[in-house]
Amino acid sequence: MRRQISIRTAAARLALLVGLILGAGPALALPANFDPIFGFDDTNLGGLPTLTIDVEDPFLGVGDATAGTFDVDVTGSTDVCILFNDETCRASTLGVTGPYSVLMTLTVSAVNTSEIQGPFTLFLSGLSGTSYAASEVAVELDPTVPTALDTLAVPNFVWNGSFTPLVRVNDVADSPNLYDYLGWTVSGVGDSVTFRYEVSSSPGTRGVPGLMANATTNVVPEPGTALLMGLGLAGLAVAGRRVEARLD
Numbered sequence: 001m002r003r004q005i006s007i008r009t010a011a012a013r014l015a016l017l018v019g020l021i022l023g024a025g026p027a028l029a030l031p032a033n034f035d036p037i038f039g040f041d042d043t044n045l046g047g048l049p050t051l052t053i054d055v056e057d058p059f060l061g062v063g064d065a066t067a068g069t070f071d072v073d074v075t076g077s078t079d080v081c082i083l084f085n086d087e088t089c090r091a092s093t094l095g096v097t098g099p100y101s102v103l104m105t106l107t108v109s110a111v112n113t114s115e116i117q118g119p120f121t122l123f124l125s126g127l128s129g130t131s132y133a134a135s136e137v138a139v140e141l142d143p144t145v146p147t148a149l150d151t152l153a154v155p156n157f158v159w160n161g162s163f164t165p166l167v168r169v170n171d172v173a174d175s176p177n178l179y180d181y182l183g184w185t186v187s188g189v190g191d192s193v194t195f196r197y198e199v200s201s202s203p204g205t206r207g208v209p210g211l212m213a214n215a216t217t218n219v220v221p222e223p224g225t226a227l228l229m230g231l232g233l234a235g236l237a238v239a240g241r242r243v244e245a246r247l248d
Contacts, residue, residue, distance in 0.1 A: 029141075029142050030043075030044040030141065031044065031138035031139060031140050031141060031197075031198060032044055032045060032138060032139045032140075032141055032166075032182055033134070033135075033138050034126065034127055034134035034135075034137055034138070034139075035126075035134060035179075035180075036133075036134045036135070038125070038126050038179055039125055039126060039171070039179040039180050039181050040124075040139075040180045040181060040182060041180075042178075042180045044141060045141075045168045045180055045182075047141075048141070048166055048167060048168040048182075049167050049168065050167070050168045050169075050170055051121060051167055051168070051169050051170065051183075051218060051219070052170045052171075052172055053169060053170070053171050053172070053173070053216050053218050054171075054172055054173050055173040057173075057216050057217065057218045058113075058115045058215075058216055058217050059173075059214055059216060060072060060113060060115065060116070060214060060215040060216065060217075061214060061215075062074060062122055062213040062214055062215050063213070064076075064077040064078075067109070067110055068110065068112050070112065071111070071112055071113040071115070071116070071215060072108060072110070072111055072112070072113075072116070072122065072215050073108070073109045073110040073111075073112065074106050074107060074108055074109055074213075075106070075107050075109045076104070076105060076106040076107050076156065076157075076158075076192075077104070077106055079105075079154055079156035079157045080102050080103065080104050080154070080157065080208060081102070081103040081104075081149070081151060081154050081157045081159070082096065082100055082101075082102055082103075082208065083100060083101045083102075083103065083146070084096045084097075084098070084100040085098075087146040087147065087148055087149050087150060088149075088150040088153070089103070089149065089150060089151045089152070089153050089154045089157060090153060090154075091153050091154045092207070093203040093206075093207055093208060096202065096203055097202055098201075098202050099198070099199060099200050099201060099202070100198075100199050100203070101140075101196055101197065101198045101199065102196065102197055102198075102199065102208055102209075103146075103149075103157070103159070103194065103195075103196050104157075104193075104194065104195055104196075105157060105158040105159060105160070105192055105193070105194040106192060106193055106194075107190065107191070107192040108122075108186060108188060108189050108190065108191045108192070109189065110189060111188055111189060115217055116188075116215070116217055117217075118187070118188075118217075118219075119185055119186065119187045119188075119219045120185075120186060120215055120216065120217045120218075120219055121167065121169060121183045121184070121185055121186070121215065121216050121217075121218060121219055122183050122184055122186055122193075122213060122214075122215045123167075123169045123181040123182060123183025123184075123213065123214055123215070123216070124139065124181055124182045124183065124211055124212065124213055125181045125212045125213060125214050126211075126212045127209055127210065127211060127212065128209075128210030128211060128212050129210050131206040131207070131209065131210070132199070132201075132206065132209040135200075136199055136200050136201045136209075137197060137198070137199055137200075137209045138197060138198050138200070139166075139182055139195065139196075139197045139198075140163075140195070140196045140197060140198060141166060143163050143195070143196035144196075145161070145162065145163070158192070158194075159194070160194065162194070163194050163195055163196060164184050164193040164194055164195060165184075166182050166183065166184065166195070167182070167183050167184060167185060168180060168181075168182065169181040169182070169183050169216070181214070185219055197209075197211075
């Protein structure tokens, strides 16, 4: 269930930013673990620049289905690079018999809501479905960059040699319950993002984990000279805000 939200001017949205941490912060060696219920465990997120969103900030849907289905459409969510014991991309989990990692480069293909009129924030909000437990999947905050990545098996996976810096999105709408997400600041159609997550168990017949995503017009500047980039997700689904003990 999506909360009713009020539409504010871009200036008002930016004026109400709180919890903003400027600068790159300390090196982040540990991964971000999914919370068993919603969002991420905040244990390892302290070094990220932080954006705080409240009930009045839009909580918009992101997905890779038919164009116009979501507030933000993305492409590339099925063209992932799966790494298992080497730096050669696999197009599927066939033959993967243990822990593995997934690299994604994803692109904003359309913006379908009038609430997004400039830079905005896209963020991961949870795991989709029940194939993987939260304890099996973690997003790398300081991912290892492959030295000689072979992408021939996944021709539509685009690798530019680096990963996109992450932003911590702290949702206080249901205070005193607080929920954390991980995201990126993007400017619009054509922007892309690359990130990496780890799976600590063998996939069996499950394929790769599905991830849920949302967007908000509340924006946080990224540190240094980081580019404005966009998003897409494997097995993408839409998440709603968590309200007390329920998932929408």
